[in-house]
Amino acid sequence: MTAPILSLQSVSKTFFLAGREVRAVDDVSIDVAEGECLAIVGESGSGKSTLANMILGVYPPTAGTIAYRGTPLPARRELKHRRLIQFVQQNPLSALNPQRSVGVSLRLALDVHGIGKKSERRAEVGRLLEEVGLPASFMTRAPAALSGGQRQRVAIARALACRSEIVVLDEPTSALDVLVQARVLRLLQELRKARGLTYVFITHDLSVVRNIAERVAVFEKGRLVETGATGTIFSTPERPYTRRLIGAVPVVTDAEMALREQLTEEFTGERNESA
Amino acid sequence: MRRALFILLRNPLSLIGIILVAVVVLSALSADFLTPFPADRGAAVHFELANQPPDWPHIFGTDLVGRDLFSRIIFAYRISLFLGVVVLAIAVPVGVTIGLVAGYFGGWIEFLLMRITDVFLSIPPLVLAMSIMGVLAPTLTNGMLAVTAMWWPWYTRLVYNLARSEKEEGYVLAAEIIGASKPHILFREILPNCVPAILTKMTLDMGFVILIVSSLSFLGLGVQPPTPDLGSMVAEGAGYMPDSWWLTVFPGLAILFAVFGFNLLGDALRELLGVEQ
Amino acid sequence: MTSPTLRIDDLRLSFRTWRGLTEVLHGVSLHIRKGERVALVGESGSGKSVTARIVLGLLQELKSSRIDGVVEFEGRDLEKLSAAERHKLRGTKMSMIFQDPTTALNPVYTIGMQFREVLGRRVKGISQRQARDVATAALADVSIRDADRILASYPFQLSGGMNQRVMIAMALANEPSLLIADEPGTALDVTVQAQTLQLMRALVERHQTAVLFISHNLGVVREFADRVYVIYKGRIVEHGTAVGLFADPRHPYTRALMEAVPHITGGGIPEIDEESAAFSAPMAVHEGCAEPGASA
Numbered sequence: 001m002t003a004p005i006l007s008l009q010s011v012s013k014t015f016f017l018a019g020r021e022v023r024a025v026d027d028v029s030i031d032v033a034e035g036e037c038l039a040i041v042g043e044s045g046s047g048k049s050t051l052a053n054m055i056l057g058v059y060p061p062t063a064g065t066i067a068y069r070g071t072p073l074p075a076r077r078e079l080k081h082r083r084l085i086q087f088v089q090q091n092p093l094s095a096l097n098p099q100r101s102v103g104v105s106l107r108l109a110l111d112v113h114g115i116g117k118k119s120e121r122r123a124e125v126g127r128l129l130e131e132v133g134l135p136a137s138f139m140t141r142a143p144a145a146l147s148g149g150q151r152q153r154v155a156i157a158r159a160l161a162c163r164s165e166i167v168v169l170d171e172p173t174s175a176l177d178v179l180v181q182a183r184v185l186r187l188l189q190e191l192r193k194a195r196g197l198t199y200v201f202i203t204h205d206l207s208v209v210r211n212i213a214e215r216v217a218v219f220e221k222g223r224l225v226e227t228g229a230t231g232t233i234f235s236t237p238e239r240p241y242t243r244r245l246i247g248a249v250p251v252v253t254d255a256e257m258a259l260r261e262q263l264t265e266e267f268t269g270e271r272n273e274s275a
Numbered sequence: 276m277r278r279a280l281f282i283l284l285r286n287p288l289s290l291i292g293i294i295l296v297a298v299v300v301l302s303a304l305s306a307d308f309l310t311p312f313p314a315d316r317g318a319a320v321h322f323e324l325a326n327q328p329p330d331w332p333h334i335f336g337t338d339l340v341g342r343d344l345f346s347r348i349i350f351a352y353r354i355s356l357f358l359g360v361v362v363l364a365i366a367v368p369v370g371v372t373i374g375l376v377a378g379y380f381g382g383w384i385e386f387l388l389m390r391i392t393d394v395f396l397s398i399p400p401l402v403l404a405m406s407i408m409g410v411l412a413p414t415l416t417n418g419m420l421a422v423t424a425m426w427w428p429w430y431t432r433l434v435y436n437l438a439r440s441e442k443e444e445g446y447v448l449a450a451e452i453i454g455a456s457k458p459h460i461l462f463r464e465i466l467p468n469c470v471p472a473i474l475t476k477m478t479l480d481m482g483f484v485i486l487i488v489s490s491l492s493f494l495g496l497g498v499q500p501p502t503p504d505l506g507s508m509v510a511e512g513a514g515y516m517p518d519s520w521w522l523t524v525f526p527g528l529a530i531l532f533a534v535f536g537f538n539l540l541g542d543a544l545r546e547l548l549g550v551e552q
Numbered sequence: 553m554t555s556p557t558l559r560i561d562d563l564r565l566s567f568r569t570w571r572g573l574t575e576v577l578h579g580v581s582l583h584i585r586k587g588e589r590v591a592l593v594g595e596s597g598s599g600k601s602v603t604a605r606i607v608l609g610l611l612q613e614l615k616s617s618r619i620d621g622v623v624e625f626e627g628r629d630l631e632k633l634s635a636a637e638r639h640k641l642r643g644t645k646m647s648m649i650f651q652d653p654t655t656a657l658n659p660v661y662t663i664g665m666q667f668r669e670v671l672g673r674r675v676k677g678i679s680q681r682q683a684r685d686v687a688t689a690a691l692a693d694v695s696i697r698d699a700d701r702i703l704a705s706y707p708f709q710l711s712g713g714m715n716q717r718v719m720i721a722m723a724l725a726n727e728p729s730l731l732i733a734d735e736p737g738t739a740l741d742v743t744v745q746a747q748t749l750q751l752m753r754a755l756v757e758r759h760q761t762a763v764l765f766i767s768h769n770l771g772v773v774r775e776f777a778d779r780v781y782v783i784y785k786g787r788i789v790e791h792g793t794a795v796g797l798f799a800d801p802r803h804p805y806t807r808a809l810m811e812a813v814p815h816i817t818g819g820g821i822p823e824i825d826e827e828s829a830a831f832s833a834p835m836a837v838h839e840g841c842a843e844p845g846a847s848a
Contacts, residue, residue: 087448095449
């Protein structure tokens with residue numbers, strides 16, 4: 001059997017805040033299969049962003065290992081590791097350097113990883129822009145001249161530029177308008193199919209998760225409390241926490257209302273969490 | 276471009292600043308052709324013309340040895356601007372680099388660099404310059420050295436604060452995850468976002484450098500005679516007030532003119548480039 | 553017949569920029585009756601937030617803005633009021649809840665001090681004891697029972713959800729007749745957001761407060777509002793009761809929005825255009841939802 005593309009074994013992360021020990025991620029083990037979209041869901045403080053940062057190598061785990069195709073990744077990532085795992089962040093306003101053109105921002109990844117001949121990189125930047133549904137002429141534009149959705153497309157192109165295999169998406173559409181969100185989500189789906197990408201999709205928006213992920217991992221206070229196929233999690237969630245999360249999603253159709261009611265029926269949640 | 280015009284024309288003070296600076300810079304650059312008596316910039320002596328009030332062709336009058344005051348003021352601008360450019364050309368790169376490094380890396384590097392900066396900032400600038408020039412000989416080079424030594428920490432402070440907030444921006448994280456080198460992140464990602472604030476400060480500082488160089492010269496520590504300098508001209512003439520008022524008033528006004536101009540231009544740039552205060 | 557709490561008629565707003573005059577609201581009309589919860593739904597840049605700012609009288613003082621049309625609050629034309637009178641309305645008869653409670657509260661004052669300031673806007677020179685009693689009652693309304701501890705706390709010592717509740721209590725403490733809620737709870741977790749909305753709904757129902765609810769989230773609007781205006785590029789494109797509009801969206805833009813929202817029942821991500829010529833179709837008004845005093 002081949003090893004999963006990404007494998008986390010007993011990963012923990014502890015921070016020291018004002019002399020107090022905070023376990024942001026607590027003994028998490030999970031495998032990500034090649035080509036799948038795994039959603040990591042949870043509320044703020046659940047540890048999902050810390051987990052993303054560890055996968056990306058922003059900081060190493062306090063304990064446990066993160067392995068790529070069976071080989072543990074070192075605490076200090078080398079260039080070849082960085083190339084494999086890339087990142088799309090939440091805020092399209094700050095994701096691109098306002099003082100540099102779109103093309104220059106995209107080219108960085110090509111230059112750093114020595115992808116293609118120097119003379120061909122300009123054309124490659126154009127191809128990348130077209131791949132995310134933007135005209136190649138956008139390479140000369142400043143980020144300020146782009147809409148939020150267009151900027152997020154550029155950020156996606158940048159994540160793909162170095163021919164990454166795994167993309168960590170941290171709330172990639174939650175700052176976007178609904179219509180724009182739908183388009184960007186579709187683009188992400190198409191790119192995954194075309195390039196055979198693996199997504200780790202971090203979000204608090206369960207309605208997005210329902211429609212884009214194959215598998216869901218639910219996080220609560222740094223712990224992985226439930227995993228399963230998306231359909232199963234949404235039809236028969238085991239944990240009260242998961243049910244509460246789904247039950248709180250604002251919905252627009254009657255069918256959704258019915259599902260929510262059915263999930264919250266047998267469950268009476270504790271009210272009034274304290275400050 | 277049209278946006279720039281819109282902002283500049285909305286505030287007439289900006290326009291005045293641009294005109295003042297343009298007049299100062301252009302006259303300094305073309306001093307050789309513009310001044311009626313270019314030879315008077317040096318150690319010329321015309322006793323027959325000494326100490327004459329403003330009149331044609333000496334529109335600002337003449338000094339104690341008969342040199343044309345107007346010509347000397349224009350040449351003094353040239354020296355002042357040159358000094359300003361040299362001081363900033365050394366102080367800005369040094370200050371900016373230290374600020375970038377301290378702001379981005381943090382930790383003990385930040386602590387060390389910023390405490391050194393604080394030491395320089397805590398000494399009053401003129402006192403520092405005077406003590407350096409007191410120990411060394413009062414030459415022009417030492418004067419510039421002194422002024423430079425007291426100028427860079429302000430750029431370090433400015434850029435340090437900017438870099439600390441810029442490094443939290445998503446594009447810095449993205450560059451780190453791509454695997455870009457530290458120099459790239461410092462100078463190609465963070466620095467461009469500090470440039471508007473740096474440019475604005477440099478413009479304002481041109482005025483202040485002129486003022487400080489003049490102050491040093493006034494105290495006899497700056498530009499040495501016979502090279503014309505606004506500060507030493509004011510000092511020289513001060514003893515002959517109020518009878519020979521033109522000896523002091525015109526160089527004094529010239530300092531005011533330049534400093535005021537650079538300040539207005541700096542404010543205009545700040546608005547134009549959207550720099551927060 | 554009594555006049556509605558808020559009536560906006562043919563509101564136009566332009567900004568003077570370096571490109572010349574840019575119109576951002578092209579004739580918006582809406583009304584809210586006493587105790588009604590009305591939502592203004594739109595995407596970013598649609599003009600929903602500037603509308604709220606005009607109602608609060610915040611844009612009138614801006615030199616670069618030009619406002620045409622009528623904004624009537626309890627039958628009084630805001631345009632005819634002086635800046636000082638408009639200022640007096642804010643925080644007393646009209647109040648506001650913001651998107652991010654943590655930044656809307658001043659971090660250097662305790663909740664108690666901020667409460668007293670808010671209450672002092674209605675009762676000049678309110679005593680500390682009086683203020684504390686009113687604040688305690690207002691906090692009890694939002695299910696905060698340990699009022700003494702909360703009043704002595706600084707905003708950063710409380711959770712986002714708690715701050716949001718404090719904001720709601722403060723906004724309603726002066727018994728306003730109109731509450732403007734700009735994307736309340738968007739910065740919070742979904743479970744906290746859901747609780748907050750339930751709480752707010754119950755409170756405004758009890759106090760008969762009219763609410764102008766600004767949001768981009770259709771789901772939230774469906775759960776909170778009685779009546780809905782959909783705004784697109786500075787124009788109202790559809791107006792109806794919440795029940796009617798969600799059951800039968802008529803304007804192409806509203807339909808596109810509804811389709812674009814991902815559903816927890818699945819169905820995938822639909823293929824939808826970000827823009828379409830159809831979105832500029834004329835306004836769709838549902839039965840019984842005409843503007844009061846409209847000529848037609």
